Amino acid sequence: xxxxxxxxxxxxxxxxxxxxxxxxxxxxxxxxxxxxxxxxxxxxxxxxxxxxxxxxxxxxxxxxxxxxxxxxxxxxxxxxxxxxxxxxxxxxxxxxxxxxxxxxxxxxxxxxxxxxxxxxxxxxxxxxxxxxxxxxxxxxxxxxxxxxxxxxxxxxxxxxxxxxxxxxxxxxxxxxxxxxxx
Numbered sequence: 045x046x047x048x049x050x051x052x053x054x055x056x057x058x059x060x061x062x063x064x065x066x067x068x069x070x071x072x073x074x075x076x077x078x079x080x081x082x083x084x085x086x087x088x089x090x091x092x093x094x095x096x097x098x099x100x101x102x103x104x105x106x107x108x109x110x111x112x113x114x115x116x117x118x119x120x121x122x123x124x125x126x127x128x129x130x131x132x133x134x135x136x137x138x139x140x141x142x143x144x145x146x147x148x149x150x151x152x153x154x155x156x157x158x159x160x161x162x163x164x165x166x167x168x169x170x171x172x173x174x175x176x177x178x179x180x181x182x183x184x185x186x187x188x189x190x191x192x193x194x195x196x197x198x199x200x201x202x203x204x205x206x207x208x209x210x211x212x213x214x215x216x217x218x219x220x221x222x223x224x225x226x
Contacts, residue, residue: 051088056100059096060102060105064102079093
């Protein structure tokens with residue numbers, strides 16, 4: 045009769061990695077299929093893997109990893125949006141410069157479109173630059189810092205009476221909680 049099989053922490057971590065990358069399966073057949081073979085040629089029982097899952101808080105660990113994946117994905121999305129806004133800002137600046145050049149060469153009375161393009165272009169550049177700066181600032185903040193910034197802005201709006209109090213009113217006329225579908 046042999047004693048209990050001892051598995052190294054590195055091997056247990058490799059089992060976690062395989063479990064996580066396989067989509068966190070629970071079925072015994074799936075667990076047996078994904079668990080790597082230990083260097084000594086042995087594999088742990090399904091009940092031992094489930095014990096590791098509980099004792100090692102694998103579900104919480106996996107949830108944390110999922111959150112980090114989403115956070116990284118959000119950062120990539122923010123960076124893409126900021127890059128798009130910078131490109132749009134550059135293009136708008138070029139249109140404004142062309143409009144200004146037309147105004148300088150042709151004078152004010154030759155093209156109302158050039159005047160409009162010039163002023164609208166400057167307005168757009170100002171808006172876009174502010175928004176892309178805000179996105180880049182938000183990207184560098186932690187969740188707690190973002191929440192603090194939102195609270196600060198809401199408090200400022202409240203202090204300046206910029207928040208309108210209102211109550212919601214159901215205008216549908218019928219209650220929908222207990223209605224049965226046909």
